[in-house]
Amino acid sequence: DGGITQSPKYLFRKEGQNVTLSCEQNLNHDAMYWYRQDPGQGLRLIYYSQIVNDFQKGDIAEGYSVSREKKESFPLTVTSAQKNPTAFYLCASSTSLPGVSGEQFFGPGTRLTVL
Amino acid sequence: AQSVTQPDIHITVSEGASLELRCNYSYGATPYLFWYVQSPGQGLQLLLKYFSGDTLVQGIKGFEAEFKRSQSSFNLRKPSVHWSDAAEYFCAVATSASKIIFGSGTRLSIRP
Numbered sequence: 001d002g003g004i005t006q007s008p009k010y011l012f013r014k015e016g017q018n019v020t021l022s023c024e025q026n027l028n029h030d031a032m033y034w035y036r037q038d039p040g041q042g043l044r045l046i047y048y049s050q051i052v053n054d055f056q057k058g059d060i061a062e063g064y065s066v067s068r069e070k071k072e073s074f075p076l077t078v079t080s081a082q083k084n085p086t087a088f089y090l091c092a093s094s095t096s097l098p099g100v101s102g103e104q105f106f107g108p109g110t111r112l113t114v115l
Numbered sequence: 116a117q118s119v120t121q122p123d124i125h126i127t128v129s130e131g132a133s134l135e136l137r138c139n140y141s142y143g144a145t146p147y148l149f150w151y152v153q154s155p156g157q158g159l160q161l162l163l164k165y166f167s168g169d170t171l172v173q174g175i176k177g178f179e180a181e182f183k184r185s186q187s188s189f190n191l192r193k194p195s196v197h198w199s200d201a202a203e204y205f206c207a208v209a210t211s212a213s214k215i216i217f218g219s220g221t222r223l224s225i226r227p
Contacts (some may be wrong), residue, residue, distance in 0.1 A: 004158075040124070042205065042219035043159075090158055102147060102209040106158035 002027045004107035006091050011112045013078070013085070021076045021110045023091035031096040032074035033104065036060060037088040046089075049074055050096050078112060086114045117142045117210045121218035129226045130198055136191040136221050138206030147209035148189045150180055153220075154202045162204075165189065176200070201225045 004025045013019045025032065031050045035043040045058030049068040063082025068074055074093075078085045088111050092104040118141045128134055140146055147166055151159040163174025170182040180191045189206060206218040 006158075040219065043217040045214070048214070088156075092159075102211065102215060103149065103161060103164055104159075104215055106151075106160070108158045109156070111156070 004091060004093055004105055006089075006107035006110050008110060009108065011110055013112065013114050015114055016080045018077055018079050019112065021078070021089055021091075021112070023074045023076065023107060024072055025074075025091075025093045025105075025107075026072060027093055027105060028071075029093035029095050029105070030071070031094045031102075032068070033092040033094075034058075034064070034066065034074070034076045035090045035092065037090060037109075043090065046076065085112055087112060117208060117216050119206050119208050119216050119218035121204075121206055121221050123221045124219075125222045125224065127224040127226055128196055131195050134191075134193045134196045134200070134223070136204050136206075136223070138189045138191065138218060139187050140189065140206070140208045141187065142208050142210065146189075148180075148182060149207040149209070149215070150174065150178070150189075150191045151205045151207060151217075152176075152202050153205065159205065162191070196223075196225055198225045198227070 007022045033048040034046040044060050046064050047066045049055035065077045090109045091107040094102050094104045120139045149164045150162040153159045162178050163172050165172050165182045173179050178193050182189050203220045203222050205220045207215045209215050
């Protein structure tokens with residue numbers, strides 16, 4: 001079945017450590033996204049990528065980094081520069097063909113807790 | 116600037132009662148609109164979407180939504196809720212083929 005996988009489901013990190021969240025999709029989508037979700041704040045866009053080897057900052061990119069070396073993969077690194085990294089992180093993908101709605105498909109999420 | 120407003124943070128309805136969740140958007144062009152549902156600790160699942168044409172759209176799990184351009188609204192409805200409908204619901208508008216703006220969500224609780 002086609003879909004998006006995120007791993008791990010739960011992640012614990014000590015302060016000052018970098019950590020990388022995995023996101024893989026087999027939907028053959030060009031565009032991929034990372035969102036951060038905090039209680040009562042909905043989804044906030046961290047980074048997005050419309051094509052391999054290219055990505056753009058979203059609304060809250062500070063303290064995060066990404067790479068897009070393969071179409072299927074869009075890992076997110078939460079660096080020690082992120083002041084409040086404890087949150088639920090969601091990865092999504094969509095086709096970016098012209099005239100298409102841009103409906104996004106979501107992975108199951110990773111809950112990151114900083115100890 | 117584009118935006119999506121969900122004015123109700125939390126709604127409680129009795130099982131079997133009807134439901135309407137409100138959504139207002141701000142977008143200059145013809146919008147692509149979505150409703151997503153999220154169960155606790157899970158990703159988002161698409162309930163329905165509006166691109167063009169008939170302003171009343173049907174979705175999964177018995178949900179429907181009506182696009183009203185004059186009111187800039189896209190309210191979600193269900194005639195009779197089930198306990199399994201308890202979740203968080205997000206309205207969203209696509210600003211381009213590659214970006215979506217989400218509302219802050221409405222948490223739905225079901226009273227037995």
